[in-house]
Structures are given as structure tokens and as C-alpha cells.
Amino acid sequence: DAGVTQSPTHLIKTRGQQVTLRCSPISGHKSVSWYQQVLGQGPQFIFQYYEKEERGRGNFPDRFSARQFPNYSSELNVNALLLGDSALYLCASSLEGQAPSGANVLTFGAGSRLTVL
Amino acid sequence: SQQGEEDPQALSIQEGENATMNCSYKTSINNLQWYRQNSGRGLVHLILIRSNEREKHSGRLRVTLDTSKKSSSLLITASRAADTASYFCARRGMDSNYQLIWGAGTKLIIKP
Incomplete structure (x- = not known):
């Protein structure tokens, strides 16, 4: 099986x-x-999506937005890039969504390294 | 800051020695997890310990949790060169927010 x-x-x-x-x-x-x-x-948390709905949002400006598609893939959009947005952006998937007792163990992708000049 | 504190920030030991990393936090937790990251790439989950557990083992890894002191430690025994990486603790709080709160990490270097 492919990873993230x-x-x-x-x-x-x-x-x-x-x-x-x-x-x-x-x-x-x-x-x-x-x-x-x-x-x-x-890592600093930006967003979590579950079943195409936003379930959590970190302390990031509105320039950051995301969405999740019916096939559960996701996109992160950042507008009006600043130098300080240069970072490694990590996506992680997990089984758990809403169960309070869930472990929320994350499987990460290798990341997208963004450089803003 | 919501982030926990990890110490040491960096650790350099000889191959074969044991490595111990510590993580402290401020608020009650549901569970605490340790992850490894090689060379700024994706993180890999190592082990999870729940708030009602005190110790867990996985291969050469041993994790302890002291909820009264709000701290956890990760012990890697008989270290190998391949253990060179950054190690992060991440905790899940007790509220309905499912995000993990991450520490700044310990950079571990294993010298051959």
C-alpha cells in the first residue's frame, strides 16, 4: 500500500x-x-479535516486555507506568500476522527519544502 | 506557548550507548507519542503511551510517563548509527480538539 x-x-x-x-x-x-x-x-498544527469537514484549525492567518475532497485527498492553499512562510509543510493522515478516546496516531508524508524569495 | 519542552536540545553519544530524551508538558493529556524525523523529512511514529500507563516498550525503545510531574522520557538502548535523527514528543490533550501539540525536538547524533 502507498503511504501518504x-x-x-x-x-x-x-x-x-x-x-x-x-x-x-x-x-x-x-x-x-x-x-x-x-x-x-x-511541527505547528495548521488544519485537520475529517470526512471533508474542518475539525480543527491552528493559529494561522486567513491566508492559509485547506479543503478535503470526497476521495479524502486534501489541498493546502497559502495566499500572499511571505518570507516567513518558508518551511516544510507536512501532511498526515489518521484513522481516528471524532472519538475522544482515539489515539490520533499520525502517518506523515515526506513533506513539501516551500522556499519563498 | 502550548509546546512542551524537550531536553536536551541535542545529544551526541557513541554507538552502543544508551540515549535518553525527556519531554515535559503543562496541561493534562490523553496520550503522549514519540516520533522520529530523519534529515528534515516526514515524521515516523515510534510509540504511544496513554495517560493511565506508566511504561511501554517497543524493541530497543522504552517510554515512561509520569503524569504527576507532567513529563515523559524516551530511552533508546544499544544505539546504532541509524538512530541518528531528531526525536519529537507530541501530546494529545483532554479536550475535543484532536490536534497534537509538539515539542521542539531533540537532535540525536550517534557517533560510530
């Missing part, structure tokens, strides 16, 4: 541009989460 796949793996943009990152979860996983990881730091 992300595309593109690397991309370079200039300030003010817009970017779309894509993610395909593991087959059978209905939850997708997006994280931003700046060099030398831990």
Missing part, C-alpha cells in the same frame, strides 16, 4: 504569490492534518 503522498516535494515562490500543496492519505484513512515545520522547530 505529497506533491510537490520542493517549490520556490516569490513574495505575494500563491501556492497549492496536495496530499493523498493512506487508503482507508479519512482524516488529514496539515503541519508547518520551520527549520529547527517542531
Whole structure:
């Protein structure tokens, strides 16, 4: 089985541009989460989607948006790019959605490394 | 900050030695998980410990959890060069928000 796949793996943009990152979860996983990881730091939560609905949102500006499709794949969009948006963007899928007792173990993709010049 | 604290920030040991990393947090947890990341790529789940557990083992990994001290430790025994990576703890809180809160990580270097 394929793992979590992300595309593109690397991309370079200039300030003010817009970017779309894509993610395909593991087959059978209905939850997708997006994280931003700046060099030398831990991942920062951006969004979680479950069954095509937003279930959680981190402390990121409205320039960041996401959606999940009927096949559970997901896109992360970032508008009006800033230099500070340069980071590794990680997508993770999981089985659990809403169960309070769920473990929420994440399977990560290899990430999309965004450089903003 | 919601992030936990991990220490040390960096650890360099000889192959064959044991490596211990610590993670502290501030609020009650449902579970705490440890992940490994090689060279800035995707993270790999290593082990999960629930709030009602005190110790778990998986191969050469041993995780302990002390909820009274709000801390956890990850022990890697008989380290190998392939263990060189960054290790992160991530905790899931008790509320209905299902996001994981991540620490800043410990960078582990195993010298041959």
C-alpha cells in the first residue's frame, strides 16, 4: 500500500504569490492534518479535516486555507506568500476522527519544502 | 506557548550507548507519542503511551510517563548509527480538539 503522498516535494515562490500543496492519505484513512515545520522547530498544527469537514484549525492567518475532497485527498492553499512562510509543510493522515478516546496516531508524508524569495 | 519542552536540545553519544530524551508538558493529556524525523523529512511514529500507563516498550525503545510531574522520557538502548535523527514528543490533550501539540525536538547524533 502507498503511504501518504505529497506533491510537490520542493517549490520556490516569490513574495505575494500563491501556492497549492496536495496530499493523498493512506487508503482507508479519512482524516488529514496539515503541519508547518520551520527549520529547527517542531511541527505547528495548521488544519485537520475529517470526512471533508474542518475539525480543527491552528493559529494561522486567513491566508492559509485547506479543503478535503470526497476521495479524502486534501489541498493546502497559502495566499500572499511571505518570507516567513518558508518551511516544510507536512501532511498526515489518521484513522481516528471524532472519538475522544482515539489515539490520533499520525502517518506523515515526506513533506513539501516551500522556499519563498 | 502550548509546546512542551524537550531536553536536551541535542545529544551526541557513541554507538552502543544508551540515549535518553525527556519531554515535559503543562496541561493534562490523553496520550503522549514519540516520533522520529530523519534529515528534515516526514515524521515516523515510534510509540504511544496513554495517560493511565506508566511504561511501554517497543524493541530497543522504552517510554515512561509520569503524569504527576507532567513529563515523559524516551530511552533508546544499544544505539546504532541509524538512530541518528531528531526525536519529537507530541501530546494529545483532554479536550475535543484532536490536534497534537509538539515539542521542539531533540537532535540525536550517534557517533560510530
